[in-house]
Amino acid sequence: MKINKLASLGIASIVLFGSVGELAINAQPVQAQRAAQGIRVAAKSKSLIASGNFVKAEKATSGKAKIVNINGRRYLEFDRAFSTGNGPDVKIILHKNSNIPLNIREGNYITLARIKSFRGKQRYAIPNNVNLANYKSVGIWCEEFNATFGYASLRSA
DSSP, X not given: OXXXXXXXXXXXXXXXXXXXXXXXXXXXXXXXXXXOSSOOOOOOOEEEEEEEEEEESSSOOBSEEEEEEETTEEEEEEOTXXXXXXXXXXXXXXXXXXXXXXXXXXXXXXXXXXXXXXXXXXXXXXXTTOOGGGOOEEEEEETTTTEEEEEEEOEEO
C-alpha cells in the first residue's frame, strides 16, 4: 500500500515537473520593443481669457475665478482656495458691472448654473452664444433672497 502511494506520488512529480520543464524549454525569449517615435498624444489646448480674485459682499468669499478656453470651449473655473458661505438657491452669475451690488437687478446678469459646491475647485461651461465682452465680473448670488455673497472682477489676460 505504501509502495503504491509512493509510486503515484513519483508519477505525479514527473508529470508536474516534466510539464514545467517543457514550458521552460519551449518558452520564447522576450525582446524589448523600441517605442514608436511617431506617436503623438493630443494635448489639451488651454488658454486664459480673464481672471479675478473673489471679494466679500454679503458673506465671506475667497479664491480665484478664471475664464479659460479649452479646445474651443469656454469655462469658468474656481481654484482650490475658493470658499463662500452656504445658502439656499445659490447661483453662479456673470454680471455686466465689475462691482456687483448686494442686490442685483434683472437684465444686468446671466445665470450660468446652480453652485456645485461652496468650497474647492470647480468648473462651469459658458454657452457659446454668451458675449464675454458684455460681462465684467463673476458673482455668487442667492436668488431666493437676492443677495450677492461675493464676486470677482474679471481682468482680461
